[in-house]
Amino acid sequence: MANVKFDNITVSYGNHTVLKNFSLEVESGRIVCLVGPSGCGKTTLVRALLGLNKPETGVITVGDRCLFDAKKRVNVPAEKRNIGIVFQDYAVWPHMTVLENVCYPLKKQRRPKDEIQKRAMHALEQVHMTEYAKHLPNQLSGGQQQRVAIARALVVDSDVLVMDEPITNLDAKLREEMLLEIRMIQKRLNATILYITHDQQSALQLCDKMAIMQQDGTLCQYGTDEEIILHPANRFTFEFIGVSNFIPIEKGPAGAVLKCGGASPIPYDGEVPQEALGGGYELGVRPNDIVFDPSSPIQAHVTSRVFLGSEYNYFLNIGEKQVRVQQSMLDARTRGVAKEGETVGIRFLNTRFYPAKKGEQTV
């Protein structure tokens, strides 16, 4: 029930700076997903929050409580921060039973025995693990251990709950269930949850807001999932969240043209901002923003079509450039499906224009 504020945090390991002047404020009672590629500093950031590493600069506050301040030399030890954590590798203590694991945080708070028992059992109930209370962790599967770790984090009323990829080892159905469960727990406790993942699907499903982190440890964009998907701040966000197609674009004799290798550039009749015609730009479009339109000047060859239940997935070749297209069932009913080997006209909706990455300008 408190907001979390990182202000100007810098963390280095030896000469390698992982986070540099990083700032982020997480509103109270929200589920915020920290999303980013491996090694971008997500874990380092939450370790700083937990008090497991020591930043060189900056301030960390939870609610109105200052946990860390480099200038004022404040550094609350890890055990006094009152933050729950579900570690990625579960960190379930192998020499304690499931119940003992879950009781441990309460024991450290010196709670009365019957209260400990009651709350621990309740936490196990929430993760559907009551029947395993007497088991040792090595008798459990990875997914079950993960649920024990979640129960252990839930059992105390922490100000903030940190979850580092907590559901990666569960099967699809259980993952769905756990996501709902986490959501409900959050509602009930009104806790602030910081959820680390690189799985955008669960991020989208779970979170109120997403913080996208870039490889170099900087915050790329912070916003609701809609904002992130519909208005990506830059090429990195656009590319990282969801699937994307990129096609080089430049100024031709009569308006914009797409360079797709092959014989001649293909004229593009959509709207293009002026700066994108200066050369070195690419047109970005999501697979579900490409529709079939026989009147379009862009002709593509269908190389494969896969039916995925709720949608069709195509690979098309425009010249020598491969693009991916997703067609919803509704669209398939109204416009019809394309067959493998056919040549179709396609049109791009919701296009974006970004400078090309180095080394990828020519196809």
Add this chain to the structure above:
Amino acid sequence: MKRYDGASAELAAVDGRKRLNMDKVMTAVCFVLLLIIVVIPIVMIIYNAFFNEGRLELGTFVDQIKEEKNLSAMWNTLKIAIGATILGTIMGVFYAWLLGRSDIPAKGLMRALFNIPYMFPPFLGAMAWDMMFNGRSGYINKFLRTLFGLKTMPININSVWGIIFVEVSYYFPFVFMQVVSALERMDPTLEESARIAGAKQRQVIWKITLPLVKPAISAGALLILTTSLAHFGVPAILGYARGIYTLPTRIYAVIYNSGGSFDGIRQGAALSVMLVVVVSLALILQNRILSAGSYDIIKGKSMRPTLIKLRGAKVPLLILAILTLVLIVIVPLVMIVLISFLKAYGLPLSFENFTLDQYRTVFASNGTIDSIKNSLFASITAGVVCMFLGTLVAYVVQKIRPKGKGALEVISMLPYAIPGTVLSIGVILAWSGRIFGINLYNTIWIILVAYLARYLSFSMKTSSAALLQVHSSLEEAARVCGASHTESLADITLPLIRPAMVSGFFLIFLPAMREVTTSILLYGPYTRTLGVQIYSLRDAGMIPQAAALATVAIGIIIVLNTIVTKLTKDRKGV
């Protein structure tokens, strides 16, 4: 997401802000104790080998090197060690393969029996073989001589080859155990794919299996080499009386003959430097020949390897294995027990010559009872102290990672490569009144200090391996759950490595109980250990009495080993 290697060091750095914290105290304690236990004795040896009363004096050292007896001792040491290593490795690998990979019957039983030589004190084995094949009076020798009407004794165990034979029969399990476990952890598909690719069984063994277990072979061979170079018991019993010296027995002779004078100890120190040089050279040589590669394909989890059918060779190989076991395990044991019932050594082994008097004498003698007490005291204390100290060093090295952790690791492992005899001389030099006037000579404490130095690395190794298994996130999770640093150690880390600590204790206690190499140089009139007592009884010609005490010692060892196996079996968790 990758976790950073320095994760726990980070946590230590976070805690490091407090002026007086446990991590710093633990690190300091480690350094101080290792300085006292390990560094001072070693420095004292080097100092005394080259300096006399503060002045550089190479005379003693040069004299010792020039002395013919010492040179031949060095030569013998090398011959015995290299011979024992080569033969022991071949034997170890062969039986490891036979028990690990072939369809030979009664594997479990045979494996257990093959481990017996490992826990059996080699010098007792040497005693038994001496009783049978002594060049002058061996029982079987005499029997064979009369049987075939020979003029001389057919076999002389009191030779370099005799020493090599006895050492091989006790040291081959080093290679055997390493290789058997490597074979068991090897992914069988590696061999199967070679077969599918068209290789014959023989080719698979040479081209796939052997290269893959090479690191294990190499590690076991190294163990045989260093142990044999530093070994005192077998050459002392088989060679000493015949003038066949090795460096460790030469050191003993020099000190023994000088009656414990300082000059004798200085000569011993000079010889020790020679021995250390030989050991180091052997280590370098071994490294060159068998540069140990590491292969990740040997997995930690156990798999079910495909067994090779021996077909027609099954029965002969089974008989060979059984004969080997009988020869190296049962025959010496039976011999010692038989001799222990004899009225006097040399009498024929017939029923009318048997008596229980030797046992009565053994248990009536104060010296013997004292030696058992001394050994129990020194080895239990050494085991307990090393268990805690080794775990402490392991924790500091693995988890706190202070500056100089490399030095800490090297210092604690150093005695492992230094022969027990050498260590004893260092301990004598350090703790007989020359430093701060502390004189422990002739007390049980000096033996204890030597044991600590000698065995610390054992417990440190086992605790280190266990701590590596305890992921730092387990301790971190406890911290985040509200446990202080001390509480997280007590609640999480210690319980998790407790089984390793216990087995570390027994790894020290068992060999210390039958130890003779170190204590033979350190014992005083009232501080004989069990090993020393057996050795001196035999040395004084009271061979049946020595055999009786040896039987008692073997009994104690067997009982303790059974307890250990029981204890280590029901491990919980991890």
